[in-house]
Amino acid sequence: MKVSVIMPVYDAADTIAVQLDALAGQAWDEPWEVIVIDNGSTDDSMRIVEAYRDRLPNLQILRSTERQGPAHGRNVGARAASGTYLAFCDADDEVADDWVARIAAAVEAHDFVASRMDAERLSDGRALATKGNKRQQTGLIEYTYVRYLPFAGTCGLAIRRDLHDAVGGFDESMRYLEDCDYCWRVQLAGTPLVFAPEALVHIRHRDDPRGMYAQALNWGEYNVVLLKRYREHGMPAPSWTVGPKLWWRLVTRLPGLRKQANRDRWMWALGYRVGQVRGSIKHRMFAP
Structure with missing residues (x-):
């Protein structure tokens, strides 16, 4: 074969x-x-x-x-x-x-x-x-x-x-x-x-808001796992400024949430950020 x-x-x-x-x-x-x-x-x-x-x-x-x-x-x-x-x-x-x-x-x-x-x-x-x-x-x-x-x-x-x-x-x-x-x-x-x-x-993208948010949440958490695992394999440490910039970007996009597409993208980004926080706590790895 x-x-x-x-x-x-x-x-x-x-x-x-x-x-x-x-x-x-x-x-x-x-x-x-x-x-x-x-x-x-x-x-x-x-x-x-x-x-x-x-x-x-x-x-x-x-x-x-x-x-x-x-x-x-x-x-x-x-x-x-x-x-x-x-x-x-x-x-x-x-x-x-x-x-x-x-x-x-x-x-x-x-x-x-x-x-x-x-x-x-x-x-x-x-x-x-x-x-x-x-x-x-x-x-x-x-x-x-x-x-x-x-x-x-x-x-x-x-x-x-x-x-x-x-x-x-x-x-x-x-x-x-x-x-x-x-x-x-x-x-x-x-x-x-x-x-x-x-x-x-x-490929088929998820089409339900809850499913998309859950996927983003899990990807955010497991991104922390990757950061922790690959630091010893040459991955550079993220700048501490990354996190504040990404959270501020979420804040600046609030006025556009009247449109459904903007809300969906915002919820995806929020899920990823929350997942990063959850991963940082759960896996004891700072990921800004």
Whole structure:
């Protein structure tokens, strides 16, 4: 087997058929497989997956409920994989119709690669107004809190199997931002991350305000975990002025909150800042 496509699933009945249709429609002459890992779904996700056995002949369905989180699911899938290369996708996205062939060519050439992302097809107008469509459109994601290594979202990542094994896979203690942590560990181990714009993944932004706020809150907290972890790996300390500037920016945007898009962006930024404070207290790491 040349490529193993790995997809963790948790309660994705509303979206997973779109991704499975996309995978079933791939045209590539090399041997490849799809590994779906159920992480304790309580909806009809697995019944939907089972219906694709005829359309995805090399489909594996695994169940792993001993630990929650996509990092755990991806590691379970990687251990069961027979491919020389591992490619990761998510149950709420949609890969382009030539994605497997494109990502396979890219990872064979560069060992560790990230797909291009586009949010317009699957995200509604409110979600796009809040989060935009620039993330991983023209290159890797730059870490902007301080200057450090680039990273990419896990949906659309691909890596040579032995490199994944060498870094121990995904850190299952990272409930959030595990993609950033994984990309940094692979790069620090000596393998650069390369952007593969020809491999396209259509991503889906969260479209409910509570979900967006919760995501921002968790990302803010786990950003502190990253700061604490990577200081000993050359990450510079953030300036103490960063925090006050970001809080002041929230204050200056208050007059614009009459518009829904401004309110959504403001709540996202607030959630991230509150998450940073929570993370600083919880993980005993000052993050301004």
